[in-house]
Amino acid sequence: MHGLIHRSIEAFLRDSHGDSFWHRICQAAGHDTAGVMPTYLYPDELTHGLISCAAAELGITNVELVEDIGAWLALFEPVRRLLRFGGAGFADFLLSLEEMPDRVEMVAPGIGVPHLSVVARSVGLFEIRAKSTTPLWLAMLSGLLRAMADDYGALVLIEVEQGVHHMPVLKVNLLAAEFARAREFSLVVNP
Amino acid sequence: MMSVDLSVIHRLLPLSVVIGPMGEIRSSGVLMTRLLADETHLQGAFSIGRRKGRGYALPEHIFDAVHEGRDIHLRQRQSPHLRLRGQGAMMGDGVLLILGFGASVVEAVRRLHLTRDDFAASELAIELLFLHEANQQILSELSRFTLRLNEAREQAEAQALTDPLTGLSNRRGMELALARAFEGAGSGAPFAVVQIDLDHFKAVNDTYGHGAGDEVLIEVAAILKKAVRAGDTVARMGGDEFLILLRGECEGAALAALGTRIIQQIEAPISTQSGVCHISASIGAARVGRAEHRRYGQTRVAAENLLRETDAALYRSKREGRGRVTLLDDLSHQKASLPNTQYSG
Numbered sequence: 001m002h003g004l005i006h007r008s009i010e011a012f013l014r015d016s017h018g019d020s021f022w023h024r025i026c027q028a029a030g031h032d033t034a035g036v037m038p039t040y041l042y043p044d045e046l047t048h049g050l051i052s053c054a055a056a057e058l059g060i061t062n063v064e065l066v067e068d069i070g071a072w073l074a075l076f077e078p079v080r081r082l083l084r085f086g087g088a089g090f091a092d093f094l095l096s097l098e099e100m101p102d103r104v105e106m107v108a109p110g111i112g113v114p115h116l117s118v119v120a121r122s123v124g125l126f127e128i129r130a131k132s133t134t135p136l137w138l139a140m141l142s143g144l145l146r147a148m149a150d151d152y153g154a155l156v157l158i159e160v161e162q163g164v165h166h167m168p169v170l171k172v173n174l175l176a177a178e179f180a181r182a183r184e185f186s187l188v189v190n191p
Numbered sequence: 192m193m194s195v196d197l198s199v200i201h202r203l204l205p206l207s208v209v210i211g212p213m214g215e216i217r218s219s220g221v222l223m224t225r226l227l228a229d230e231t232h233l234q235g236a237f238s239i240g241r242r243k244g245r246g247y248a249l250p251e252h253i254f255d256a257v258h259e260g261r262d263i264h265l266r267q268r269q270s271p272h273l274r275l276r277g278q279g280a281m282m283g284d285g286v287l288l289i290l291g292f293g294a295s296v297v298e299a300v301r302r303l304h305l306t307r308d309d310f311a312a313s314e315l316a317i318e319l320l321f322l323h324e325a326n327q328q329i330l331s332e333l334s335r336f337t338l339r340l341n342e343a344r345e346q347a348e349a350q351a352l353t354d355p356l357t358g359l360s361n362r363r364g365m366e367l368a369l370a371r372a373f374e375g376a377g378s379g380a381p382f383a384v385v386q387i388d389l390d391h392f393k394a395v396n397d398t399y400g401h402g403a404g405d406e407v408l409i410e411v412a413a414i415l416k417k418a419v420r421a422g423d424t425v426a427r428m429g430g431d432e433f434l435i436l437l438r439g440e441c442e443g444a445a446l447a448a449l450g451t452r453i454i455q456q457i458e459a460p461i462s463t464q465s466g467v468c469h470i471s472a473s474i475g476a477a478r479v480g481r482a483e484h485r486r487y488g489q490t491r492v493a494a495e496n497l498l499r500e501t502d503a504a505l506y507r508s509k510r511e512g513r514g515r516v517t518l519l520d521d522l523s524h525q526k527a528s529l530p531n532t533q534y535s536g
Contacts, residue, residue, distance in 0.1 A: 007332065035339060038332050078328050087319040088307050103318075106327040187300045187307070187320050 001047040002075075002111040003040040009050055010036050011076070012069045023115055028053040041110060051136070061117070063139040070143025074151065083148055084185040090154035094118055094126050094145075113137075124174040135168045142170055155179035199528075204311050206275070206290040208233065209282055214250035217285055222309045226267060240264030240274050253279060257286050265290065273299055292316065297323050321378055337453065353429040357412035365426035368436050369494035372479070383441040383478045385450060386501045387415070389431035389457070390449055390471040390513040399465035406463040407470060414456045417451065434498075441478055449472040450516030458514065475505030477519035 352364035
């Protein structure tokens with residue numbers, strides 16, 4: 001996968017578990033310990049190796065680890081800001097997720113975020129599917145959405161269900177759009 | 192006949208305005224109203240944005256542009272780097288202007304504290320702001336990586352040019368220093384080389400082992416380092432061979448004196464963990480002044496030639512009984528049947 005994805009994994013692991021943990025995982029997974037090349041396309045097996053090794057070391061599942069990465073990303077200010085461009089409120093933000101792969105592709109060509117479909121089933125009930133063979137994208141998204149809901153001050157219930165052909169579906173139940181105060185967001189970073 | 196309510200247009204397009212023939216404001220969108228402040232005429236708040244149009248009165252310029260189907264460029268008088276760009280359409284005897292910030296949108300958002308509501312949904316302003324910020328983040332990520340690569344490269348380069356045992360330059364480092372002295376910037380400047388070969392060093396290795404040999408080499412390196420100035424280069428060329436590059440003018444006698452002093456210091460007993468070692472050194476030295484620069488030229492083999500000749504001087508020191516200095520100058524003179532001078536340590 002794209003170097004920026006490895007970079008996210010690296011940044012999360014270093015930030016949450018320390019530099020030495022990251023180096024240990026690199027060695028275990030056979031990743032260059034000198035650091036991630038941000039534009040390099042790493043073999044998918046290496047990406048999965050990183051995730052599996054880190055999850056095993058932490059005693060959690062791959063899906064749980066990736067959820068944590070998603071939540072961490074949304075709390076990381078530069079990424080949080082980019083996500084907030086998606087919409088004025090959480091519902092808008094959810095619906096704009098379909099545009100996210102294209103947006104990301106515009107600034108990081110080749111990053112390979114899978115196509116996302118967002119369907120509003122009824123008022124406040126959204127179903128999100130990812131066109132991908134791995135369930136990890138949706139897992140990452142579920143962590144990211146939980147954190148972004150907090151950011152928007154929305155109260156949500158998020159569940160991953162098995163859909164047809166064992167493809168997971170992310171069900172987002174928006175219980176209250178303005179449950180708490182949204183975190184500050186201005187269109188430009190004020191110097 | 193007007194069939195669209197102007198207030199609808201102004202609501203959908205926050206940067207729209209209708210002006211009369213004299214530039215008087217008839218109605219405007221929310222953001223435009225803010226930019227106009229309390230001005231009653233468009234020219235009170237804006238000037239013509241493009242050089243070509245200056246000198247015209249603003250209303251005249253706008254009406255001309257509308258008739259000719261040209262774009263309209265405006266600058267806010269208060270902050271001239273805020274540029275607006277758009278089109279106009281006749282509306283009765285006035286003009287409806289639909290404007291946008293173009294590339295100055297980042298600046299506009301910062302200065303005017305604009306929010307999502309200040310832009311028409313059809314505008315790409317939010318996309319532009321997103322791209323701008325995302326690009327900056329990717330760039331900073333890339334430059335972070337470039338910085339780290341550069342540090343690693345510098346470190347690798349320094350390692351590649353350093354002798355790990357003594358911390359002196361290695362052969363490669365000395366070759367580069369010599370190439371610079373001959374070919375690089377400031378070439379043509381005088382310099383001198385001192386080639387040092389340890390005597391009786393093999394005995395140290397044979398008697399006390401390589402550990403002691405290494406200690407001796409480290410001690411010699413320290414002596415050489417202390418004997419030269421900061422700008423000079425000292426290298427371990429391999430085994431027990433050292434080379435010094437002295438920058439600047441150097442008299443033959445001074446060069447010989449330096450060599451003699453080095454030999455004296457090396458001949459002092461060196462204590463190692465395995466025992467006290469006694470060694471000496473033979474030296475060949477050469478000065479490269481203007482004449483030599485001419486003779487060696489600036490070719491890639493200049494340094495090679497110089498070292499080969501200096502080697503001959505060193506060999507002479509060895510043959511004459513070791514522990515002494517031979518200058519290349521004297522070697523050449525001797526060839527011309529002049530008396531041989533040698534400096535013994």
